[in-house]
Amino acid sequence: MRKSSQTSGHIRQIRPLARDFFSRDPRRVARELLGKVLVRDEDSGAIKPVRRSARIVEVEAYLGAEDPAAHAAAGNTARTAVLFGAAGHAYVYFIYGKHYCLNVSCEPEGRAGSVLIRALEPILGVEEMAQARGIEIGGPKDLPKLTSGPGRLAQAFGITRTRDNGCDLTSPASGLWIGDDGYRIRSIRTTCRIGITKAAEQPLRYILAGNPFVSGRKIPLT
DSSP, X not given: OOSOTTTTTSOOOOEEOOHHHHSSOHHHXXXXXXXXXXXXXXXXXXXXXXXXXXXXXEEEEEOOTTOXXXXXXXXXXXXXXXXXXXXXXXXXXXXXXXXXXXXXXXXXXXXXXXXXXXXXXXXXXHHHHHHHHXXXXXXXXXXXXXXXXXXHHHHHTTOOHHHHTTOBTTOGGGSEEEXXXXXXXXXXXXXXXXXXXXXXXXXXXXXXXXXXXXXXXXXXXX
């Protein structure tokens, strides 16, 4: 079974993204997150931690307190405090009574903004992802079942609010982090956000053009 259509053949070194990367407008952060790598390292008692990693192929930007679709529109509360804190931290929420969703905080501290991670392409740890999802992978065509969609990818990476909300995604020491392995994307497409009702018409969803792991509709606006 392949590890990734984009990285099969050798493993690239992954460098953590700096906090300054995230301390910007969510729209810019969202576009530049495409092609980056989400990593989960877990200490299983072995000599080396067990690693799950996957390339970010779909994201949505949320623009803070003035964006009616953003959780930050409710203000700085106990639930949304991470969004108003330092950039580069995980904001995890529970939706539909069954799914967790992973966001990363953006903008300088005191200003809320975020990017929702909507889909990933697996690189390492496919077996661990399948076990976490409770599914069997029979071949490459089954791989999107692992990480195509925000709920699926959160489950595949063992992401929960209790475990990960507020963790520092710029630090490998946190066990859940985002890095750059030097991969260069070819083409980005933009669509309206999906799966929401407020401000759904905003063209703030960004996808890697032609990637089979993108969730939902794939018809681009640009």
